[in-house]
Amino acid sequence: MNIFSGHFRPLGTPAPMIDPFGRMVSYLRVSVTDRCDFRCTYCMAEHMTFLPKKDLLTLEELERLCSAFIDKGVRKIRLTGGEPLVRHNIMYLVRALGQKVRHGVLDELTLTTNGSQLARFADELADNGVKRINVSVDTLDAQKFREITRTGDLNKVLAGIDAAQKAGIHVKLNAVALKHFNGQEIPEIMRWAHGRGMDMTVIETMPMGEVEEDRTDRYLPLSELRRDLEEQFTLTDNDYRTGGPARYVTVEETGGRLGFITPMTHNFCETCNRVRLTCTGTLYMCLGQNDAADFRDLLRSTDDDAVIKSAIDEAISRKPKGHDFIIDREHNRPAVARHMSMTGG
Template identity: 50%
Template sequence: MPSASALIDAHGRTIRYLRISVTDRCDLRCRYCMSETMQFLPRDRLMSVDEMAALAECFIARGVNKIRLSGGEPLMRGDTVALAERLGTHLGRGLDELTMTTNATRLARHAGALAAAGIRRINVSLDSRDPDTFRHITRTGDLDRVLEGIAAARSAGIAIKINMVALKGLNEHEIAPMLAWCAEQGFDLSLIETMPLGAIDEDRTDRFLPLTQVFADLSERFTLERDTFKTGGPARYWKLADSSIRLGLISPLTANFCDGCNRVRMTTEGLLYLCLGQDAHVDLRSALREGGPAAVDAAIDAGMMRKPAAHAFNIAPGAAPAVSRHMSVTGG
């Protein structure tokens, strides 16, 4: 049974999972995520490591047992490792898992330090293993740097899951080979439907690929068995026969997962967003600066009552993005 201080929203869902976007900046410009020319927050509007850690510790005290560091690209920020080290001191003392989502372009130089901080599992965003396609999707990406980062993380003892956004006309022919490669490497794979967040330079409708179709195609080539495994995230999992890996499907549009949502997202400015696809939020940094942990607790409680029942994603032609903020602001 949850304790009296547990975080329970207005729909009866217990919140155990906090995602922290440590920066909105990214060194890639993925076409489905960002415009080619982006305006990022001035650096003086970013919270300090001490503030982010203090807010995270308020959540740990309220029963959150999993924290994911994300961005943007979290390793673009020079003190992200220091944040991981501080949060890592709570592992086994309220915090069960500390993870990260990264594009791995800077992972090679930081993998050892992240492992030492207590990170045992990371998600790597990788939408193509073809260098030309990868550069086209990311506009600036160097696939070799990503693969070097993945290799360094594996050498450091960090388990790896690949996140691949399914994009019609761009990488759909690579999905089955990606699953086969992950099986060879021992990496789990999660496939993700593109989400209408923030204005971009292209029409997302043209690239939307339903995972129902993808799964049907994969089922003709691989033996997939439903798995009850859960990580606290939105994916539904399948086991790949004759392999130790899992295939996850994150399908906010074709198979809504909101009824089991157990997570909230904090931006680098200290805004707590209650839903990826809605604008409801509360300002935790102001609460921390003005009233300390007690004020933060009150703000979190107010947020729990504002957490929506479901997102408002709509991928229909001509539809406006669900929210104006880009994915990098809240970290997916």
């Protein structure tokens, strides 16, 4: 056995990637497309200009880069978008990474989805090692759902959740907390989720990309939401973790778990173990910073994976301590210009 940063690891296994602040990077979030069949008002402009196909990594290039990260010590990969299930032939990548799970070199392959295509893909996802997914549902009111997504059909999403659960996939519900939209509805959504055996996470809106609405009008601090919830429910902090930034409580009245992701009121940077790869091969070491590393040209210029892995090491050495998100009347511009759909949700 070798000793590295206080951890034991078997001989022959990759040394973990350690950033300048001593955090082990073991989680890669991969955006497979910037496209989405929804246009959620807090995420995208209504009339988006998407990337031309030539700018995107091929699925084979994504597989090669993911494999390099796995060789460097990544143990969990989450596929995101945009909407990952609208990427043509996406199951090629799911199958390839699913084999990594079967062979024990990857602990977990997960997915974040809007649920619109789940009824079609749930069985195949389950067959290829996907045991957990996150589904974004900000309201259970069909008319409000159409309003917030601009194009979404709530019934299709609910049918997708049904299909995923029937296939044996554990579903976690994600809801962005939005003032004057769903703040009062969160208890109802939570009861529904817990009644179906699903965990739920609420998320603060983040200042990323230009959108038509005023973000300060939508921003609902989760500290405020939690105070409101505690008037109806008993919330007990617990140590449950999924590898992401959510901090969970047990809701005694429902028996379910509720997570809080708070990039604005209480950032989670001190424990960040994640980096994000876009569909164009750009690696962002922090969601809320612009520093990045380009892997597309590198992938297309060399067949030597050692060069790719060296570039990964260099990028991890630049991972910053944290982000600088602010939302108020004086900072009503996005902290970063790129939309969340480009970086990956």
